[in-house]
Amino acid sequence: xxxxxxxxxANYQSKxxxxxxxxxxxxxxxxxxxxxxxxxxxxGKTKIAIDLMLYWLDKxxxxxxxxxxxxxxxxxxxxxxxxxxxxxxxTLSNNKADxxxxxxxxxxxxxxxxxxxxxDKERIKLFLKLRDVAIIIDESTKLKNxxxxxxxxxxxxxxxxxxxxxxxxxxxxxxxxxxWSQIYFLDAGKSLGPDFKAFKSNTDLKNDFEEDELGRRIxxxxxxxxxxxxSAFSVRETKASCGIELPEKEYVAVYSEFxxxxxxxxxxxxxxxxxxxxxxxxxxxxxxxxxxxxxLRFNEITSNPRLVDDGYDRNSSKEIELDRLIKDIxxxxxxCIVWSNFIENIxxxxxxxxxxxxxxxxxxxxxxxxxxxxxxxxxxxxxxxxFATPQAAKEGLTLTVANHVIFYDRGFNLDDYLxxxxxxxxxxxxxxxxxxxxxxRGSIDEWIDSLLNAKQYAAFLAQGDIDLGEYIKKADxxxxxxxxxxxxxxxx
Numbered sequence: 001x002x003x004x005x006x007x008x009x010a011n012y013q014s015k016x017x018x019x020x021x022x023x024x025x026x027x028x029x030x031x032x033x034x035x036x037x038x039x040x041x042x043x044g045k046t047k048i049a050i051d052l053m054l055y056w057l058d059k060x061x062x063x064x065x066x067x068x069x070x071x072x073x074x075x076x077x078x079x080x081x082x083x084x085x086x087x088x089x090x091t092l093s094n095n096k097a098d099x100x101x102x103x104x105x106x107x108x109x110x111x112x113x114x115x116x117x118x119x120d121k122e123r124i125k126l127f128l129k130l131r132d133v134a135i136i137i138d139e140s141t142k143l144k145n146x147x148x149x150x151x152x153x154x155x156x157x158x159x160x161x162x163x164x165x166x167x168x169x170x171x172x173x174x175x176x177x178x179x180w181s182q183i184y185f186l187d188a189g190k191s192l193g194p195d196f197k198a199f200k201s202n203t204d205l206k207n208d209f210e211e212d213e214l215g216r217r218i219x220x221x222x223x224x225x226x227x228x229x230x231s232a233f234s235v236r237e238t239k240a241s242c243g244i245e246l247p248e249k250e251y252v253a254v255y256s257e258f259x260x261x262x263x264x265x266x267x268x269x270x271x272x273x274x275x276x277x278x279x280x281x282x283x284x285x286x287x288x289x290x291x292x293x294x295x296l297r298f299n300e301i302t303s304n305p306r307l308v309d310d311g312y313d314r315n316s317s318k319e320i321e322l323d324r325l326i327k328d329i330x331x332x333x334x335x336c337i338v339w340s341n342f343i344e345n346i347x348x349x350x351x352x353x354x355x356x357x358x359x360x361x362x363x364x365x366x367x368x369x370x371x372x373x374x375x376x377x378x379x380x381x382x383x384x385x386x387f388a389t390p391q392a393a394k395e396g397l398t399l400t401v402a403n404h405v406i407f408y409d410r411g412f413n414l415d416d417y418l419x420x421x422x423x424x425x426x427x428x429x430x431x432x433x434x435x436x437x438x439x440x441r442g443s444i445d446e447w448i449d450s451l452l453n454a455k456q457y458a459a460f461l462a463q464g465d466i467d468l469g470e471y472i473k474k475a476d477x478x479x480x481x482x483x484x485x486x487x488x489x490x491x492x
Contacts, residue, residue, distance in 0.1 A: 011086040012058040021242040025235040026051050034164040034186040038236040041169030042426035049136050050084045063131040069138035071113040092116050103127045118153040134163035141173040146181035146196045172459035173415035176203040176223045191229045210480040227464030249433045256317035266301045298444040303409035318438045330384050336404035337386045341411045346387045358385040361393040390416035399423040403431040414455040450479040
């Protein structure tokens, strides 16, 4: 089978200049066959990736560069191309007829999503055999689970790409072992080993580290060695290290007390392992003996008791604080993003604060509708609030028209928290940024806060942001005690 050669000339000049730290990253990895761009979110990884693409097409005998990202970010990439380059990309989607023409065109750049590459794998494998193709994977933590079909498809197809680059601002999306399969896609286990289970056993942030000193020591030493093993082909800058001036980011913990009925509901789950739930007029007894399910129930009640009982007609403690914050922000003629993990909250608050012409984004909305929400939030001065779930809007969006983010509730995932807050703290931001964490005292909120802090410092260690000595000084395993208290009734 002979290779297809594309012959038309293209302009490989960049329209924009790189910041010094972007240029340094480009120079460090431009001639490598595989690499990782782990710059913190908001530092312009897209610019580095496009400069790499232009260089590969011009200097490294690459016919086509394929950019793979999440479905909701494809439009962002399409929009970025005319800003930085003279090349017009083509896109692959779930339309197989259109894909046929794209894969048989002389396209220099192709943008697609993870699922399309997986489902159309066989045809893309044929395409890779006929051309010299490089791949850039955006938000590579999508591949963090080595057991998923999607990740296995990417492992299978990886050797067919002449150059492989991954990029994400949070390579340790939740726990240190998340990085393994992303690196395996690049080097097939050369740096972090071929055995995921062995890697995971030493890099898992467990719930018994306060008592298990040996396990804790193994964990800390193993995690501290990760970045050393991948540093030869990885680049990472943080906002603190890259030398650019960004506005200050201030974290504000906003505490409140349980509303009376809310506390009764919470304690019932804690002590009786069950909760009477009244949804849509139907009375249900929810068996809450499974720990994870029980933690979710705690989170729902602490966030908004209406999530488990639509007959709840009071203002919960957080709701009062949210109202105060929103009014203060609007009074300053500034904008805010309110994050919640629960779609019902997003819908509820969008209606409640209708006077501020809010927009919303969540996973049940079509992509067109989400994009419209983003555009209106950015352009309409009357639209003061965006209500969103991190799962639907945490990545790829620059929302620097706002300088306040409010976490009405938080889940257990570090990536959700870090990505969501940095939608506003990016290169184009001019104002001081405020991150508000709403928490009810004596609730699961305090465990989530402690857990996310522990995960964040473990991520810093794995990513090379801090050394082992600094980690040991700052590491806090108090989440271990809190989780035991939360699940004590179950143990009894």
